[in-house]
Amino acid sequence: MKKKSKLKFQIISIISLIAFFAIWQLLTDVYRVIPSTMLPSPVKVLQTIGMKWSVKKPDGSTLPQHILASLQVSGLGFCLGAVIGVPLGVIMAWWEKADLSLKPVFDFVRTIPPIAWIPIMIVLLGIGVVAKASIVFLSAFIPCVINSYTGIKATKTVHIWVAQTFGGSKTRTLFKVAIPTALPYIFTGLKVSLNSSWGALVAAEMLGSASGLGYMIQMGRLLSRADLIVVGMIVIGIIGTILSAFLDSLEKIVVKGEVR
Amino acid sequence: MEQSGKIGKEKLSCRGITKSFSSSSGNFEVLHDLTFDVYENEFLVLFGPGQCGKTTLLYMLAGLEECTEGEVFHNGEPVTGPAPSRAVVYQTMALFPWMTVWDNVSFSQKVRKAEKKVIAERTQYFIDLVGLTGFEKSYPVQLSGGMKQRVGIARAYCSDPDVLLMDEPFGHLDAQTRYMMQESLGKIWENEKRTIVFVTNNIEEALYLADRIILLSDCPSQIKKEYRITLPRPRSLVSPEFLKLRKEITEQMNMSD
């Protein structure tokens, strides 16, 4: 695309963003078309973010505490997902018996959304960070399993043949050849899994929590405070974007020569 | 470069064609000041070593690529963009995977909103011409390389082109299919006389098919030599004249000027 037209489109994008916020502001504060109980104006949202940064009222923790609690829950869930999911995927792909026996169970468990597990998790694991992390784990471990499974399966049979001709045992081949080749797939799996573990955060915090962004949104609902709700949503959105941007750049560095 | 005897009036003519690609490491010139004509109903072959911009030249004749300098004329009119009158057969076939053979071949007629009867007639005619009768309903994914290229040829013919531009159409085929395709293309060309510009880096293919061969040099490629091939058709690859010509052109090509 020629230089001139690329610039033109960038300008349009900026204008459309500004228009989005301007319309939002006009509809709420200026012309009062939408009552503030239904949708707070961008200015009100910014005020609330400012206020919530240091004030605990009315939902019991400041914004940084909420963010920390949420990162803790989805972080722990993600680690569980990766630590259990990746080896599970590798085992299922490498040993035929494991694949045959584990795959149907995995496919069935996969269809039950994490939120449906909440009532059971309360009884099994209580309401601590571990219970919440288990809800995140349920949505985080699936991409890990799938991608490491595809990664190992995609390992060219020639690689295995080459390793075996040089006398490598099955397991040695697995670690020397199959896993290194599957690394790019495994990394994509981790990337997807981190995104979905951040997404599952809201569900996890429905389990019963005292702080966290999902909890803040719930409190916004209980106290009919639309500004708390919107602030919670926006902060979740921003952190989600930062996470995936960070992962994309990490992927570019780590997985240089990968086959895409 | 002397003007060879006229067969018919010029179909395509290039005047001072130059093409250079600007990349991060400065400009990279591919074609340098090419001037030549293509005559009506002539089988012209652009022959040259592997990477010397033959495909780019062909795309510029079709109007798919713009010239950095110089111009291409078709029946005297400057070429501004791709058009059905300059049909292209791609090396990678570029068939529409979601369309059946019938839809692929009849695409140009349907797009032109010709009436049903005309579409049906023409499409069936060209499918039979390239020997794909009975495969009308199958998808490209279900065809072999050779058959896919036949669809490419039928599709190009079906748009009733003034000129057929072929970019190493048999480049991807195995040797066996390649000979077969060269032979059938020769026959097709006999029945359906069209001006054809054929790009290849295979000397047998060039000599077997061409009325005229333009030998191109390495990048930035220029016209090295022009040969008029008057061997009777269908040519045999082992006749003495064929072999003599083959040796001469190969030597000429490898001689760095």
Add this chain to the structure above:
Amino acid sequence: MKKKAAAVLMAAITAAAASLGTVTALAAEEEPVTIRVATLAQQLSLPMYYISEQGWDVENGFKLEITTFSQGTGINEALGSGLVDVCTIGAAGVNSCCIYDAVYLFSHEDSAAGQQVMVRNDSPIAQEKGYLEDYPELLGSPETIKDATILLPMGTGSQINVDTYLDRFGLTEDDVTLVNMDTAPAYQAFVSGEGDMAHTCYPTADEYDPEQYTVAFSMNTVGLPYYDNIIASRSFFEDEKNHDALVALCVQLLRTAETFKDDTVLMDTMMAWYELNGQTVDRDKIEHQVLERPFFTYEDLSSIDATASFKIMAEFYATIGNITEEDLEHVFANMDDTIISEALSVYAETYL
């Protein structure tokens, strides 16, 4: 089976499409005014249920459409989204009054009983009783209560209950961890070992096994008057043609309170309600739950100031920061007494 199932699906789609698109036109004039009522489940929905069962609503020119909710916060949302005209609600009603500009009509029931917080018998809190002279019933002391985890449905009367309890010991919400959970999940979590205290109310309160759990405090022992209130949406309240229907509804509520003084009528209605909602319940077990929460009759409302509880709750919400000071003024401004006084005089003429 297949055809019926498909019919249900089709009906659901057409019904949904209808509600999505067209705005249903209001019923013709001479028909009774439809009042869409939202009530809390079980006992608190009895008056409305009884009125519609006896047909007292159609007799007096209004038609009740009742939906039940598990928590007051759900009713707030219903009011906020204009799906409900009148509701019976507890402390959560304060939110509706200040944020959705709803109108408080009057308090119709003393529902403090059963609003209590359970604690495990073997927990440190349970070992200390009568730490405060003027509240001998309360368990625990500042040291044992500090840093406790309490499970409760936030934004409702139970939060005020817990905060009053903490206040008695000079503590605030920041000294403990409040975990937001509905009554039933709170019970399941608490019983499986989570948290130090769990708020509950009837009927879940009776699920707790007395050998293992005792009442740390309840609204009565903490001295917090807790009445359930009748609240109307602003649009419904201000529409002149609904005025008579509202008065008539209040009159019928008073009449039902009077009839519910007879325990057998009250219990029969309770059992009928459980039957209707497909829950099998043991009558004797729930008898005490129902009788401990009386409905205000004509005499009660004439003698005591029933609005006290709602005002205390509104002030409390302001102190803990759930609502701002000017919201508080807004709540007081929305406490109407014209409808109830008119209803009391109409009730006096007709039924006394």
Add this chain to the structure above:
Amino acid sequence: MRHNYGKIRVVLYGAGTFLVLLSLWQIAAMTSNSEIGFPTPVAVIGRFFHMLSNKVGSYTIWGHTLWSLSRVVIGYLLACVLGVVLGLTMGWFPYVKALFKPVFDLLRPIAPLAWIPLAILWFGIGEKYKYFLIFIAAFVPFTLNSYAGAVRVDRQLIGAARMLGASHSQVFFRIVVPSAVPSIFSGAQVALSNAWMTMLAAEMVRSSEGIGWLIIAGQGINDMTQMIAGMLAIGIVGFLLANGMRLLERRCLVWNNQGK
């Protein structure tokens, strides 16, 4: 991922694992003395079949499933139409991309469940907020994949089409749209599981029928058996939906089976 290891062995291994898991669960349930009677698999499956024929609340499981499906169908179709149209046009027309992409990228990272409180504020607690939530959950994957499909179209095919005389709009409809279909289908798969999960969350927040309501009703009266039976129903329906979508894809994309 399907490897045919011979039909019988597949069934044997799969059934084997399920049996092992169920018996573990049976033993655990019988020995557990937790306050809340943890139901045994036999009880759960028994209750599941019981609920197939008799009413729970106002419907049998069939009715609840149909209610849930009717909500998913409406939100899903709306998201499909709008998502594909926006995605394709954003991918092909630079003006549309410049106008809508920034706002779309702004709202995309917000998890569907985070929209629940706002949806309730905007649409009330009837049916409409559920349609809105399911629409949002399905709209994002549809748009993303259609956009990716339109952007990744093979330039050579476009050249060929224009060479054969196709006009700019004909190129869009006859080349760009069909070539994006495979990635739209993969988007449809993601959208379906998103919609299914969000429908459940919406029902567990507020509803008077549907499978989500079934679980919450069970939780409300401490009936663990009904809760787990509800999860069983969700798993089965989710399983059927996912496989149904795969079959549909395989049938429609007969021309593409060498791709995926």
